[in-house]
Amino acid sequence: MSFLRQFHSIVSDQTLSTDQKIQSLLVFGLEVFSLEIAIVSKVVDSSYVILYVESDNPDLTPKCRFDLGNTYCTHTLKADKALCFHHAGDSVISTHPCYSNFQLESYIGAPIRVGNETLGTVNFSSPKISEPFTLEHIDYVELFAQWLGSEFARRKAEAVLHDNYKTLEKMEKVASIGSWRLDLETQHLFWSDQAKRIHDFPDHDTPTLDLWLSLFECDDYKQQFLRSLSDAELTAKPWEIELKVKTVTGKCIWVSWHGETQYADGKCTCLFGSIQDITQSVELRETLKEQRREAEMLLDERSYFLSKISHEMRTPLNGISGLLINSLDEINPEIRMENLQLALRSADILLGLVNEVLDFSKISQEGLTLTPQPTDISIAVSDVVELYKQLIKNPKVKFETNIKLSSNCMVLCDSVRLNQILTNLLSNALKFTTQGAIQLSVESVDTHSGIMLHILVSDTGIGMSQNSLNTLFQPFKQGEKEVGSQYGGTGLGMSIVKELVEIMNGRIEVKSTLGKGSQFKVSIPFDTTSVQIAEASRQDSAFDASKLNVLVVEDNEINQKVMEAYLLKFNVTSDFASNGEIALEKCSAKAYDLVFMDSIMPVMDGLTTTKNLLQQKLLPSHAHIVALTGNTSEEDRAACELAGMNDVLSKPIGLMPLAETLSNCLENLREHNKV
Template sequence: MSFLRRFHNIVSQQNISTTEKIQLLLKFGLEIFDLEIAIVSEVTDATYTILYVESDNAELTPQCKFDLQGTYCVHTLKANKALSFHHAGNSDISKHPCYTQFQLESYIGAPIRVANRTFGTINFSAAKVSQPFTAEHIDYVELFAQWLGFELARIESEVRLRNNYKTLKKVEQVAAIGSWRVNMSNQQVFWSNETKKLHGIDLNTTPSLSEWVKFIDSELYQQKFLHAVSHSKNDGESWELEFPATTQDKRKIWLSCHGEVESKDGGCINLIGSLQDITKDVLLREKLKDQKLEAETLLNERSLLLAKISHEMRTPLNGINGLLLNAMDEPEQAKVTENIQLALRSTEILTSLVNEILDFSKISQKGLSLTYHHSNITRIIYDVVELSKQLANKKDIEFSYSIDLPPQCWVKCDPVRLNQIITNLVSNAVKFTDSGGVELRAYSKERQPDIDLFIEVNDTGIGMSSTSIKHLFDPFKQGENEVGSHFGGTGLGMSIVKELIELMQGTIEVHSILKHGSQFKVCIPLTSAPEPKAKTLPSTKEFDASKLAVLVVEDNDINQKVISAFLSKFNITPDIAPNGKLAIQQCEQSTYDVIFMDSIMPVMDGLTATSTILDKGLVAEHCQIIAMTANTDELSQKHFAAAGMHDILPKPIDFMTLGRIIATCIEKTP
């Protein structure tokens, strides 16, 4: 049974209390996350109070109180979002009081929000090291927290209403709540002025019971009301009923009606009660239902995304694995080379998929940023043209282009992201065009002292309907239903393109007719820049860096071989350290000119190792420490610089980038 089905089966049960539902959810969560302790807490100031708990530890009981700073939940509340870690002892929080006192290794939790305030947390933990938590696990715990927020808000609302009723000894005295009375002997009705105001009738008017019923919308609610009155008269029980009503002046409202029996000599003489306008509460309740449905829809979309990404990534992975296995047993060198070239092409496809997923993740976290350089946009577009020719040739379609730009059009921009935008638009056009051709136009208009860059991509492909255009930039959407299955892809490309264009303060327009092709028009404002002084990188044949003493700190055996092979082309044979702790020992014994430092490693990560090496003065002043990482966003760059790293070598490793770094290190080495 799926997670959502089991979740729904628990929360939709009408024959159990909220407390029972919460306990079932906590047990369900322990099963899903494979942990040992489940807690719903309330946090007031610096005090953490257990409200509900599922654990074999008898010391953990409801109303147990702890110092908030001594719990992992302090990080969850500070981040204001779901957090998780599966091995606390091997993380930055290994000195946290919750770890030092209770040795809790695994934790996943989310803040519970009630209305506009943070109520507390729901969290699951264990003393054992668990498997790493996935994005789905984060979605699950956030859905738990959201439902709890809705339920606690509903309970608080009900408690408020009940407290109001208890204080209504004389409902006439309660402001904004109307009172009513029905004489059971003659069916005469009395409405207070507040009740008359609620229904919008004249204060001098006294309705009959039948006239009252007519204010209630729908026959169903009218029958419920009459049944409650009759049942209360016969059995002497109090009742509460919510129903929609239409006032005399045609306003649609919701009313909460409370009724009780007034007895004398064992018989019912009157029914008395109160009426309250609960329209806002009902609307809020409906809003919470919509939000819950939206959360469930998002969870379903995330599951579909994972399935789609899994399918798309397995294709190039299968190619890489199969082609390399074939190359191992292939006696002919030409076929070995061909297999390796095809495997490299599969790695490019896989890298492109990973980059799309990472970019979308940055968009979701508002972390996508630009890195500005002085760039020649004419050269960037001609690079795209050359790639596009190859893509079009493979599909045997025509590719034409028109570039009306100055030969030396230097601007301040992010060249990688600009290339990504244009390449994605052209490759998409080629992808969805089986006959005819694709045209790329690039031109500029002066906007003294700067320019506006215009990019137009036209194709004779499958085109799009108006509905597809409407959802074109939504993630995971690929137009008509059959498009995704026929053409493949994650459906993230166009949403990333739009985000990048807007990040550059630009615009994108789309015109398309189904089965008659599409046109994309992009305008990006760019700041003019002077042409920088040319820097040349010598070829590897004359690029001898053998004088450099190099240390590579990398835990992955394959990555060790990859960078060692690249460095050998510069006549460098590096020392290897598999983690930060051993790197420190190497620096204590040898002097290095360059250290390539992986950022994430077991035992000790690259940031900690770098800070320790510099603090202890284990390297010469000219030594360059280079971060090796797949995280090249602006925030990561700040963290690397703060630790003392001088540059970044992105993964997968680009040979030209490595050459630039080596050249810089040679210049700085005495």
Template sequence: MPEPVAEGVYALSFLRTFHNIVTDQTLKFEDKVHSLLTFGLQVFELDIAIISKIQQHNYRVEYVACFNNELAAGAEFPLGNTYCVHTLKAGQALAFHHAGESEIATHPCYQGFQLESYIGAPIQVDGNSIGTVNFSATKISQPFTQQHIDYIELFAQWLGAEIARRKTIEQLEQNNQTLGKLEQAANIGTWQLDLTNNALEWSQQTKIIHEVAQSYQPELATALTFYNEGTSRQTIQQAVEDAINSGEGWNLELEITTAKNKLIWIATQGSAEFENGKCVRLFGTVQDITDAVELKNMLARQKEAAELMLNERSKLFAKISHELRTPLNGIVGMLNAAMTEQNPQELKQQLTVALRSSDILLSIINEVLDYSKISHGELKLEPSHFLLKDVFNDLTNLFTSVCTNKSIQLNSHLQIADDVAVYFDSTRLSQIVSNLLSNAIKFTEQGAVTLSVVACKSDKSAEYVDLNIAVSDTGIGMTAETITALFKPFNQGASNITQKYGGTGLGLSIVKELIEMMQGQVSVSSEFGHGSTFNIRLQLPVGSVQAQTHITDTADNEIDLSSLAVLVVDDNEINRIVMTSCLSQFNINADIAIDGKDAVEKCRAEKYDLIFMDCIMPIMDGWQATQVLRADKLVTEKAIIAALTANTSESDQLKCEQAGMNLFITKPVQNTAIKNALASAAQAARNSADQSAHYQ
């Protein structure tokens, strides 16, 4: 219990003590608050002093002073359970000296804490009550006078003003920090030129931008030398003269070279100040906008690239549309002619042209699909073990007849050991060389096309094979301009070349992308009118190839394919007709199923040696059907299930293998693929029969 001040404490004494507390520069705000609360306990002769913070219906003790430490800062109560709810409602100071005999005797605060004496006032900031300052005790005090009310309101007013001031200072400090960060982030400096004495001043940030020391003293003549000679310096000199003569300001983007020889872009703004019609001062800002200029230039380049890509896509659609129509015209025209042709020899020739046109059409489609995959980053290499020489022997055999038909010679020089095996994507390697050979033959009217291949163990690592490929021709050759744009899509050189020889112009672009995926190199040398030579260098991982059993034509003839039980599963009627027609050439009368569910029912009734299974079908697809056939043992272990699909990715092949399919055949289906599938099924059936005979 504090010792009361002597009765009749004079207002002057109170104000002097109050003033000494609130003006003491050595005290922090928290110390001043504690001193005021302690002083108030003496003035009001009470036990507890509180500064509260009110948020909605919550009462929080922010500061407290009491002699028995029965209450601590941070305590919270429902606002309705405190006397302060009446103070806030009244909006002014309120006091009770004997609460038990007043209208608040039923208040929860009196019921719970038996507080008899209370005096408090609301603390207002910006016209809003944010809390209260109040003093209380469980004892009955002397009645509070108007002087006491004035004292408590003075406490509240100072607290409100001080809290508002601190809030303003904090906001200003925060704003200053934010402004400083923004200026630093924006890299903006200021400058001013006093024309009465030609004194030039740079701010700290301006000096940083120019990369000079903070002690550097700029002058007008030397300041202008930072601007690059030529347009930038002439522009700023003219802007300064115009501002001095006419008061016209400037807002320019110019290049400067800093004191450390760094080339940057700045945005400089300037204004003029006049007195009595004479310019006395220039002032403005300077900002480093190098990043913004570079971004703008990058966006301009991207826009140009996007427009170029859009133009290339337009070329693609026009080119592909034209190229597709040519083989389609051959297919449709020859088939229409064959419908009424009576001469067997003419009919065969017409069908041959239709087949050749279909091969051209398929080649165009494959090129477009490959280019699309490359453009979207979806093309992946699919390596396997194979004998390297086999690939080039096959290509030589394939293109020899093509050259013969065109009356030119194909020379093949293969320096590859018979046992050199590699682990690589044989399909893509063959595609690259095939594309180069096709181009060489296309653009060669007379003379020869030469394929030279050298393969040897790498000098750097025994785990790799160095492969050097050269495809040369005696054809029309190329100009330097054509070579520069050679590997760009849709480009075939001069328009007359494109019109004469046709093609999509995607082939060499695909070749370049594939070689880059293989981390190889491709180069070309050519002389207009005297042929071209393409050189490729690749490094292939060493592989291993075990002895394989090849089914030869003789072996095929020894196997009676007509005895095979074959099922064709496809939801498309035309596809079923095509497959059954192709199988009939091998004396096979195949059964058909219209979807996976139908195939399962067919296999419940009969055992098949070979099933051609379409993958994408309604009701039950080919993968699901295969899983059911294998799981329920509706086919024998030796039965061959061949996937038929237009999807050729590695993931599609893996999905078919996981479902239980043995072979993977892509659409459109070639007779060779059908023949190989039949031979595999016949071989499996014969092995199964031999095994059964062995156990009998």
């Protein structure tokens, strides 16, 4: 068999691996050149490294290293072409270290080139003198070198391609991007591994177009996708589309397809592109949209809130201002007294609005808390009943009550909040009832830990439609538009009632018929207690507190006048300081029994002043410091207590709380004088 045919038979044998082909070529070369050692080498820096070897010498193995200068290959590489000699001892090579060390007489070799670089050599040698090499032998060894160079180049390209594929595969996995290809002639569909993972498709299975189309969430999405494919085929334009699909396992995901076309002879033969799982992006986008809608709604509600509150506050403010102005020039004392009483009523309405807004603010910030104390439910309910007997002055409206409370109605309860629930429900009934009856039923049912209090407030008022019932407990909602415009109010009352009931672990139910009236049922559980309420020394009228030395620390001149007038009712002539520094000076010069301290002042605020008074011991041990503040939150009260204040009076100051404070200080003074 000729050399070329034998060579071709080896390199074209598809049953052999590349390593096996190289090994077979080395054996074949030894036969062709009648030599004993065959080596494929690689040059690394100044080292000669054996990659493949065919020899009986056991010392010659792959990965063996030699100094390049001690090998015949150094001459081949310098010459950059095939070299050969058959009797080294009779040539200039006889002085070369390779001949001295290994006594190799015969050698033929050629450089292996991979691209523009020289990898190493393929060489054949023997310690025996061979027949002289011919030009054909040179051609043969160069053919070996060329084929080896091509194979190594192919291997290198494959390695780069494999690395790129692995990198691409990793990037696809990280970005959740796969690739796809659809052959339009055969309808054969290809999905990359990542595309299969996106669809929960088995790695070793082959997807079909029918399967792909069956995964779309709905027919509309499927038609959108098919239109994109059809348009791309007709126009040859790239396209991109986002649709919702189901994976093979039934999981719903959002995917983004990018597609392009491939043409041959003017005909579209293939569609291909990328596919990406964008579920998280879509969900984030939808979340941001929802947050934007909520933010816009909050802004709208805020604007409406400010507008509503502004309108509601202007009405009592107008009453206060107008009635006081008219009283200035009024000669008739009865009319003047009536004006002042109406102005006070307007002030009470304004204070109620402010309290509603503060309660709503606490609810919105989840800052509304309860302060349970021993409470006699019977007394709490009877107080409300007596109040509304006086308030319902319309002769066409009857106020009916049915109170059934057990003998043991001493419970742990926030009586202020319970009163707020009752008064809001009754005020609501009173507002919308012009004739008929308002009924209040209160009943207690014993439970294993206390009682269940049932409150039923019903009326024969205007009633509510189903739409109004649906929004009844939403802030600022008052049913139909004409209701709010006709009856006024902030629309906060019922939302506050609902929040208070739920904070008390109760529930509220509503029944209503438009034009016939409404019924509110509230059920709240309370734990009973054996603690009895001490009789409070209530001061229903002014008393003599002239023995008290009182300092009022207040920067507002009007508030100073108010406190001065209030204290004079109790025969107290007070001193005044407009800021904390002046207060410190006055306390260092005079011993005060009671200091009323405004919280927010210029120069030195109330908290700082209180701390300095206590640290410098400028007050007698029995003295009380009472905060005057418009801030009524639990945090503000806690801050006052932490600073060392004994009590807090909320602005606007009422006579009853003021009387109680003065009474307590008088008692402290008596105890101090006894000592």
